[in-house]
Amino acid sequence: METPVLEVNNLKKYFAVSKGLLYSILFKRVDYVKAVDGISFDIKEKEIFVLAGETGCGKTTTGKVVLGLYKPTDGQVKYKGFDIFRIRRRQWRRIRHKLQMIYQDPYESLNPRQRVFDIISEPLRLNKLYKSKDELYDRVMKVMEDVKLVPPEDFMIRYPHELSGGQRQRVAIARAIVTNPDFIVADEPVSMLDASLRASILNLLLEFREKLGVTYLYITHDLATARYVGDRMAIMYLGQIVEMGNIDDLIENPQHPYTQALISSIPVPDPEYTRRKRRIRLEGEPPTPINPPSGCRFHPRCPYRMDICEKEEPTYVDVKDGHIVKCWLHIKR
Amino acid sequence: MNKNNKLLNIEDLRVYYVMSSGSVKAVDRVNLDIGKNEVVALVGESGCGKSTLAYSILRIIPYPGRIIDGKIYFNNIDITALPEEEMRKKIRWRNISMIFQGAMNSLNPVMKIKDQLMEAIIYHEDAIDDVEGAYLRAIDLIKRVGLDPSRVLESYPHELSGGMKQRVVIAMSLLLNPKLVIADEPTTALDVTTQANILELLRDIQKEVGISILLITHDLPVVAEIADRVFVMYAGKIIEHADIYSIFKEPQHPYTDGLISSVPSLVEGKLKKLKIMKGEPPDLINPPSGCRFHPRCPYKMDICEKEEPPPVTIKEGHVVNCWLHVKR
Ligand SMILES: Nc1ncnc2c1ncn2[C@@H]1O[C@H](COP(=O)(O)OP(=O)(O)OP(=O)(O)O)[C@@H](O)[C@H]1O
Ligand SMILES: Nc1ncnc2c1ncn2[C@@H]1O[C@H](COP(=O)(O)OP(=O)(O)OP(=O)(O)O)[C@@H](O)[C@H]1O
Ligand code: SF4
Ligand SMILES: [Mg+2]
Ligand SMILES: [Mg+2]
Numbered sequence: 001m002e003t004p005v006l007e008v009n010n011l012k013k014y015f016a017v018s019k020g021l022l023y024s025i026l027f028k029r030v031d032y033v034k035a036v037d038g039i040s041f042d043i044k045e046k047e048i049f050v051l052a053g054e055t056g057c058g059k060t061t062t063g064k065v066v067l068g069l070y071k072p073t074d075g076q077v078k079y080k081g082f083d084i085f086r087i088r089r090r091q092w093r094r095i096r097h098k099l100q101m102i103y104q105d106p107y108e109s110l111n112p113r114q115r116v117f118d119i120i121s122e123p124l125r126l127n128k129l130y131k132s133k134d135e136l137y138d139r140v141m142k143v144m145e146d147v148k149l150v151p152p153e154d155f156m157i158r159y160p161h162e163l164s165g166g167q168r169q170r171v172a173i174a175r176a177i178v179t180n181p182d183f184i185v186a187d188e189p190v191s192m193l194d195a196s197l198r199a200s201i202l203n204l205l206l207e208f209r210e211k212l213g214v215t216y217l218y219i220t221h222d223l224a225t226a227r228y229v230g231d232r233m234a235i236m237y238l239g240q241i242v243e244m245g246n247i248d249d250l251i252e253n254p255q256h257p258y259t260q261a262l263i264s265s266i267p268v269p270d271p272e273y274t275r276r277k278r279r280i281r282l283e284g285e286p287p288t289p290i291n292p293p294s295g296c297r298f299h300p301r302c303p304y305r306m307d308i309c310e311k312e313e314p315t316y317v318d319v320k321d322g323h324i325v326k327c328w329l330h331i332k333r
Numbered sequence: 334m335n336k337n338n339k340l341l342n343i344e345d346l347r348v349y350y351v352m353s354s355g356s357v358k359a360v361d362r363v364n365l366d367i368g369k370n371e372v373v374a375l376v377g378e379s380g381c382g383k384s385t386l387a388y389s390i391l392r393i394i395p396y397p398g399r400i401i402d403g404k405i406y407f408n409n410i411d412i413t414a415l416p417e418e419e420m421r422k423k424i425r426w427r428n429i430s431m432i433f434q435g436a437m438n439s440l441n442p443v444m445k446i447k448d449q450l451m452e453a454i455i456y457h458e459d460a461i462d463d464v465e466g467a468y469l470r471a472i473d474l475i476k477r478v479g480l481d482p483s484r485v486l487e488s489y490p491h492e493l494s495g496g497m498k499q500r501v502v503i504a505m506s507l508l509l510n511p512k513l514v515i516a517d518e519p520t521t522a523l524d525v526t527t528q529a530n531i532l533e534l535l536r537d538i539q540k541e542v543g544i545s546i547l548l549i550t551h552d553l554p555v556v557a558e559i560a561d562r563v564f565v566m567y568a569g570k571i572i573e574h575a576d577i578y579s580i581f582k583e584p585q586h587p588y589t590d591g592l593i594s595s596v597p598s599l600v601e602g603k604l605k606k607l608k609i610m611k612g613e614p615p616d617l618i619n620p621p622s623g624c625r626f627h628p629r630c631p632y633k634m635d636i637c638e639k640e641e642p643p644p645v646t647i648k649e650g651h652v653v654n655c656w657l658h659v660k661r
Contacts, residue, residue: 017492033492054524055495105522107435150613154354161395162350165434165518166379166551191521194378194551195595196610221524224596265525267554269596271577275558282526288492 003081004042005183005215006049006066011039011075013061017290034289035061037239038075046209048216050226050247053236054262056289059219060104062236063185066217067099068092079183097127100176104187104219106168110160117156120144120174129179143174146204148197166192173201180212187219202229223266227251235259238297239289245323255325257302258282296328304329339406340513340545341367341390346403348382348389355618359385359398361569367513372539372546374556374577376592377566378614383549384434386566387515390547391431392420407513426457430506434517434549437498440490446501447471447486457509474504479534496527503534510542517549532559553596557581562650565589568615568625575651585653588626624656632657 014032036058043049051059064070066077068084077084079099084092100123103109110119121140123129130136144152147170160168169192176184186205190198206229208214220226226233227247234244235256243256254260261282282301287293293300299309309328317330348360359382367373375383388394390405392412404411412424433439441449450471451464475482478500490498499519506514516535520528536559539546548560556563557577564574565586573586584590591610612629615621621628627637637656645658 052524055522055527056493105435105438108438148614151616154616154618157354164380164384170379188522192379192518192551194376195553195592197379197614199595223525262524262526265529267525267529267558269553269557269581269593271557271581290492 002045004044005047005080006043006217007076007078008042008062008066009040009076009078011062011065011077012037012073013058013065013070014073031290034239034292036065036072037289037292039234039236039239039241041234041241041244043215043217045215046213047232048205048209048218048230050218050220050230050233051236052220052223052226052233052262054221057236058239058289059236060187063101063187063217063219067101067185068096069101097123097129097179098182099185100179100181100183101185102173102176102187102189104191106160106165106172106192109172110168112160114159115156116144116149116158116160116163116171119160119171120178123175123179127179139178140174143178146177147171147174147201149174166194166197169193170201177208181214183215183217185217185219188221189218190225191220191222198225205229223251223263235262238287238292240297240326242298242327243323243325245319246321249320249323253323255319255323255330256298256327257304257329258298296326298327308333338369339366340369340371340408341365341547342404342406342409343386343390344404344406346386346389346405347401348385348394348398349401350385350398352397357617358569358620359617360389361620362403363566363569363571365564365571365574367545367547369512370539370543370545371562372536372548372560374548374550374560374563375566376550376553376556376563378568378592379551380614380617381566382569382617383566384517387431387517387547387549390515391425391429392417393425426511427509428511429513429515430509430511431515432502432506432517432519435522436502437495437522440498440501442490444489445486446475446488446490446493450474450486450501450505453505453508474507475501477507477538478504479530480504494527496523496531499523499527499531500534503531503538507538511544513545513547515547515549518551519548520555521550521552528555529558535559553581553593565592568620569617570625570654572626572655573651573653575647579648579651583647583651585647585651585658586626586655587630587632587657624654636661 013036014034017031017033051062053059065072117140120143121136124136141152149155149167149170173189190201193201202225218230230247233247233250234241237258243259251263254263287300295310295312296314299305306328314326314328314331316324316326318324319330343363343365346360346363350357350359363386377383389400400413405413451467454467454470471486472482475485480497480500520531523531535546550556560577562576563580564571567588573589581593584593610629615625623638623640624642627633634656642654642656642659644652644654646652
């Protein structure tokens with residue numbers, strides 16, 4: 001069997017919550033945000049694997065651990081068979097530029113004191129991936145055209161604050177793809193783009209896969225675009241994966257009550273339909289990942305909740321050819 | 334002057350970013366109006382000038398941008414002519430407030446929500462200068478956006494989910510009971526369930542206290558959900574506006590049509606191939622001649638690149654700027 005590009009095993013990432021020194025002394029405890037709490041998945045070569053779920057469920061944290069930007073609390077990440085947290089530093093440095101991230105928030109991630117040209121060319125310069133100044137310039141020009149920051153000459157000399165939201169997002173994309181990486185974590189890469197630009201950027205990502213064999217971890221809450229680009233998808237809820245499988249199957253036959261609610265609340269561009277239709281409304285805010293609910297973490301908001309749900313954590317059940325779901329409704333007892 | 338009782342009336346507004354390499358014509362002769370109690374959506378391509386238009390209504394256009402000419406009437410007062418002092422004391426935040434694009438990530442990470450809210454309250458409300466009054470007001474605001482004050486006020490931003498942070502930001506925009514709230518992409522960072530809750534919240538607040546909302550977004554499903562009327566912007570210009578039903582059912586401008594049909598949809602079962610508008614986003618320093626959409630338009634005629642199309646009224650309240658609709 002071929003080794004997957006990425007293997008994630010029982011990954012956990014907890015953040016300590018600072019409540020101040022006094023609090024820690026008085027209560028003799030530190031609280032943890034269990035941002036990622038025991039997730040496992042594989043991504044095969046040239047696959048686009050989608051991670052979806054509501055805000056705060058741990059998607060970005062997963063993406064950052066997978067690229068070695070955070071150290072995991074527990075668990076393992078293997079890139080092409082190498083455990084990325086055990087690999088020797090020299091070796092890691094050699095392959096690191098092959099793994100890139102398109103950051104979620106271009107209001108935060110772009111250095112405000114650098115011009116667009118410097119931002120985009122930085123990964124090439126840091127890793128000495130160019131032979132001449134001309135080559136550097138040409139490569140930056142080329143990616144800027146790819147992401148439709150045109151004419152490039154106009155945008156190159158600007159600072160991030162001189163760009164619109166969607167233009168900043170395209171700078172972030174250009175920076176991530178300029179090194180021709182093998183693996184990209186794309187964290188909500190098109191959230192600020194209108195439908196038409198979005199489509200051309202998505203097609204660009206697909207083209208990289210065809211031509212250069214790029215593999216993606218695609219993070220989003222937008223299931224419609226996810227379905228357009230994705231092969232398989234995992235749905236996260238409060239740090240755990242609750243359902244995973246082939247993307248068409250998952251969207252057409254969602255098995256977990258949370259996935260069902262998610263799909264039923266996708267807005268559609270039709271005012272008559274949307275003002276008539278009924279949604280499965282989820283009660284309340286997602287609970288905090290500091291003290292996640294007992295048993296099934298979704299139980300306080302689940303319309304099908306049974307007694308056992310709050311008592312015991314459900315295990316994964318394979319409902320069909322690798323389509324797995326973590327819900328008591330599917331466990332034969 | 335009678336401005337048809339509209340809350341906001343923008344007339345022939347031009348806002349340019351004046352740079353050495355040329356002027357970015359971000360807002361170019363825009364007309365737009367918002368009625369009392371109305372939710373108006375402003376949609377358009379990334380970089381077409383939506384945020385810039387919003388900044389000009391609050392008169393906070395970043396350097397090197399400036400209003401070249403045109404008028405902005407708020408309650409029949411031309412606010413482009415107001416001295417800055419008066420703008421700050423009477424209009425900004427008090428009458429017109431804004432939820433900024435990306436705002437939920439700009440909450441101060443080392444300050445509790447309580448302190449951020451109270452600081453804003455004390456800064457703005459001349460009436461409330463005591464801590465207790467400010468605290469009560471903060472509780473009130475947090476409740477109004479459907480959050481639990483006992484949990485949220487004592488939290489730091491990173492302890493809240495994205496949806497909760499966005500609600501806090503909405504609470505801040507409601508601080509001084511404004512008449513008009515400009516919401517710049519308020520839901521893009523949120524997942525669909527949270528998005529739906531936030532939209533419902535905005536709609537409830539809008540009905541309850543009778544505010545008007547200018548909703549800026551590129552997300553057409555969001556527009557379908559909440560807006561009464563829609564203005565479509567392309568390359569610094571409004572190219573079509575109509576009520577919500579007409580715009581989705583009978584879009585008249587080829588750009589609007591393209592925009593609507595390039596939304597990926599899950600409802601139709603099998604996913605259609607995403608339609609892409611051909612061509613590049615327009616250059617706003619040297620915008621295309623005539624109709625700015627002509628280089629990308631599938632129906633382009635000779636006149637399109639020569640002359641700018643005049644506004645044509647299709648029916649009451651539905652106006653389009655496109656040569657296809659001009660009788661010649
Ligand atoms: N550096 C950090 N310190 C403490 N808590 C954190 C940190 N980063 C993230 N968290 C918390 O971990 C949880 C998961 O956050 P994460 O950013 O991974 O969510 P997400 O799924 O990407 O959400 P969104 O869709 O809003 O981007 C959240 O509760 C968040 O507040
Ligand atoms: N400070 C600035 N200097 C020069 N040009 C600017 C500046 N700020 C914005 N622009 C340009 O003005 C145009 C309009 O920008 P604006 O932010 O209004 O777009 P937008 O419609 O809000 O786009 P988005 O949906 O991507 O946020 C863009 O082409 C942008 O590059
Ligand atoms: S396990 Fe129970 S609570 Fe959890 S989703 Fe299934 S039915 Fe709902
Ligand atoms: Mg995230
Ligand atoms: Mg904007």
